Amino acid sequence: MAAQNVSSCFDALVIGAGIQGSFTAYHLAKNNMRTLLLEQFLLPHSRGSSHGQTRIIRKTYDKNFYTQMMIECYQLWKQLETEANVTLYRQTGLIVMAVEGNLDFQARVRTLVQNQVPMESLTSEDFSKRFPAVNLPLGSSAIIDKTAGVLYADRALKTVQDLFQRFGGMIRDGEKVVDIQPGSLVSVTTTAGMYRAKNLVITAGPWANKLLNPMRLQLPLKTLRIAVPYWKEKVPGTYGISKSFPCFLVLNQARHHIYGLPSNEYPGLMKICYHHGTEAEPDERDVTSQTHFHDIKVLADFVSEYLPGLDPTPAIVESCMYTLTPDEDFILDRHPVHSNIIIGAGFSGHGFKLAPVVGKVLCELSMGKRTSYSLSPFKISRFQLKSVL
Ligand SMILES: Cc1cc2nc3c(=O)[nH]c(=O)nc-3n(C[C@H](O)[C@H](O)[C@H](O)COP(=O)(O)OP(=O)(O)OC[C@H]3O[C@@H](n4cnc5c(N)ncnc54)[C@H](O)[C@@H]3O)c2cc1C
Numbered sequence: 001m002a003a004q005n006v007s008s009c010f011d012a013l014v015i016g017a018g019i020q021g022s023f024t025a026y027h028l029a030k031n032n033m034r035t036l037l038l039e040q041f042l043l044p045h046s047r048g049s050s051h052g053q054t055r056i057i058r059k060t061y062d063k064n065f066y067t068q069m070m071i072e073c074y075q076l077w078k079q080l081e082t083e084a085n086v087t088l089y090r091q092t093g094l095i096v097m098a099v100e101g102n103l104d105f106q107a108r109v110r111t112l113v114q115n116q117v118p119m120e121s122l123t124s125e126d127f128s129k130r131f132p133a134v135n136l137p138l139g140s141s142a143i144i145d146k147t148a149g150v151l152y153a154d155r156a157l158k159t160v161q162d163l164f165q166r167f168g169g170m171i172r173d174g175e176k177v178v179d180i181q182p183g184s185l186v187s188v189t190t191t192a193g194m195y196r197a198k199n200l201v202i203t204a205g206p207w208a209n210k211l212l213n214p215m216r217l218q219l220p221l222k223t224l225r226i227a228v229p230y231w232k233e234k235v236p237g238t239y240g241i242s243k244s245f246p247c248f249l250v251l252n253q254a255r256h257h258i259y260g261l262p263s264n265e266y267p268g269l270m271k272i273c274y275h276h277g278t279e280a281e282p283d284e285r286d287v288t289s290q291t292h293f294h295d296i297k298v299l300a301d302f303v304s305e306y307l308p309g310l311d312p313t314p315a316i317v318e319s320c321m322y323t324l325t326p327d328e329d330f331i332l333d334r335h336p337v338h339s340n341i342i343i344g345a346g347f348s349g350h351g352f353k354l355a356p357v358v359g360k361v362l363c364e365l366s367m368g369k370r371t372s373y374s375l376s377p378f379k380i381s382r383f384q385l386k387s388v389l
């Protein structure tokens with residue numbers, strides 16, 4: 001269908017069909033808003049932050065507001081599974097490990113206790129009995145967040161997009177937004193045509209600042225290319241989901257956290273990542289192959305120390321993007337000048353599990369409703385901006 005024939009004015013237009021934009025569009029369509037979701041690439045694609053087969057879901061957070069949001073996220077993920085009759089979540093539990101006395105660890109335990117999340121503290125004897133294939137260094141603490149698990153990410157993204165369309169929403173992929181003209185009706189020009197909408201939501205992942213620049217807004221975002229390595233089990237199944245091996249998170253063992261998921265998506269291979277990367281433009285993510293070198297070395301040392309049942313050389317390395325804010329909290333707010341332009345950005349490598357609630361509050365902002373959560377941790381005004389009109 002040519003863009004010119006598409007209904008000329010929408011209630012809402014969402015730019016970016018990653019998990020945040022897709023969930024926003026889903027909630028808007030469920031609220032009977034005539035909604036268009038625009039995506040620069042043909043779907044599905046692997047250039048942004050939402051691709052890949054799995055993500056961790058957990059209530060373990062150091063900040064109470066995320067744990068509170070996660071309580072509703074679990075319900076909304078469940079609802080999505082029911083609406084689409086698919087399985088998106090598998091409970092595995094999450095081991096959290098840190099050096100004794102680590103303040104981040106203590107904050108996470110407090111938040112779990114405060115919110116009555118089922119959890120268990122493990123002594124080192126308990127630990128080695130339960131997880132004989134993991135070396136917990138002397139002087140470490142460990143807990144299990146029992147409700148944590150794996151989200152099937154690619155399947156989840158497609159499910160949200162399918163349901164959005166089932167609720168009457170329209171997706172146009174392979175259309176890059178090249179111009180935005182603010183106003184009471186926002187005009188959006190793509191490589192294929194022009195659309196108008198009463199409200200615009202920008203959820204463009206690592207491309208957010210490129211879209212905001214012409215509107216004189218630059219958020220303090222860093223875009224990082226992230227290595228996604230898979231490590232081979234010496235004995236297949238040692239760390240397997242079918243043997244109930246959990247996800248894990250090691251706090252600041254290196255400079256940044258290290259996390260892993262049980263072997264599942266590629267049989268015999270376990271995904272273990274470093275919660276950091278190298279600064280890169282999203283369109284240049286793959287131009288040099290050398291920059292994963294440091295992160296892989298950190299992970300290889302970790303694997304040798306903690307997970308002796310894995311070969312410490314990755315079998316596969318994929319890539320993904322993070323968009324970091326300085327405090328690693330999200331940006332969920334209105335454009336400071338154009339109040340019918342809503343921004344969801346800076347998901348800082350931990351936004352997938354929270355997307356059902358992120359989408360809900362971006363929808364609420366767009367519809368002028370009172371938001372279900374306080375958005376003060378997510379405001380643009382917490383930063384000193386260089387260039388806002
Ligand atoms: C390796 C890795 C592991 C992670 N692990 C976890 C985890 O375990 N748990 C967790 O909760 N989170 C995790 N995350 C984070 C989570 O995946 C991200 O926070 C989330 O996917 C961000 O989604 P997004 O929609 O903001 O961005 P994206 O997925 O990048 O979506 C933005 C979309 O906007 C489109 N776009 C941009 N510009 C334009 C334009 N001009 N016109 C049209 N379309 C445009 C892009 O093409 C893209 O599709 C991980 C991330 C990575 C990279």
Ligand SMILES: O=C(O)[C@@H]1CCCC=N1
Binds near residue numbers: 249257259349
């Ligand atoms: O959000 C998650 O669970 C993962 C693991 C911890 C660091 C970031 N992403």
